[in-house]
Amino acid sequence: MIWQELPFPSRHRLSASLIFTTFLPPPPRRNLLQIPEAVIKAGIENLSYVPGRLERIDSSFGFTVLVDYAHKPDALKQVLQNLVEFKKKRIITVFGCGGNRDTGKRPLMGEAATFYSDLTIVTSDNPRLEDPLVIIAEIEKELMATK
Numbered sequence: 001m002i003w004q005e006l007p008f009p010s011r012h013r014l015s016a017s018l019i020f021t022t023f024l025p026p027p028p029r030r031n032l033l034q035i036p037e038a039v040i041k042a043g044i045e046n047l048s049y050v051p052g053r054l055e056r057i058d059s060s061f062g063f064t065v066l067v068d069y070a071h072k073p074d075a076l077k078q079v080l081q082n083l084v085e086f087k088k089k090r091i092i093t094v095f096g097c098g099g100n101r102d103t104g105k106r107p108l109m110g111e112a113a114t115f116y117s118d119l120t121i122v123t124s125d126n127p128r129l130e131d132p133l134v135i136i137a138e139i140e141k142e143l144m145a146t147k
Contacts, residue, residue, distance in 0.1 A: 054079065063089075071098070073108035080116035093117040096125030097135055110139040 049055060052069040059065060066083065070076040076095065083091055093113045097106045113120045122139050124132040 054082075070095075073105050073112055076109050077112040077116070080112060084116055090118040091116065092119045092121065094121040094123055096123040097139060098125050099127035099130030099132070099135055101128075103138060106135065106138040107141055110141070 052067060055067040057065040057067065068075075068079045070079050080091065080093065093116075095109065095113055097109060110120070110122070113122075122136050124136065127135055
């Protein structure tokens, strides 16, 4: 199937691709829109992505890195839920929370990362005027409670 060859995993991209493939009815029905299968396949293969939204980076070491700039708990949760559906091996999540921003989201992001990942690595992410170790400690509280 064409959708199995998508270059990046995403429930939304998969849905869009399946819509395209519905124009390819199985024989003996006709292709009502007269769109050749090769054209639909090329369109799906050439789908572009938004930089920073499940942006795929292939490693020469045999693993794939997916970059997503999710900066809210629900966004991180949705990204990780999506990856769990398509996961082949482990999910290792590296994330941090910015300083001088909503401190209430820190433990929630830690909870989402820990719940859906095989390994979570917390890092500093633009601490601004806050102590980066305090930010990390606020995230780690939930990490320790979740696992």
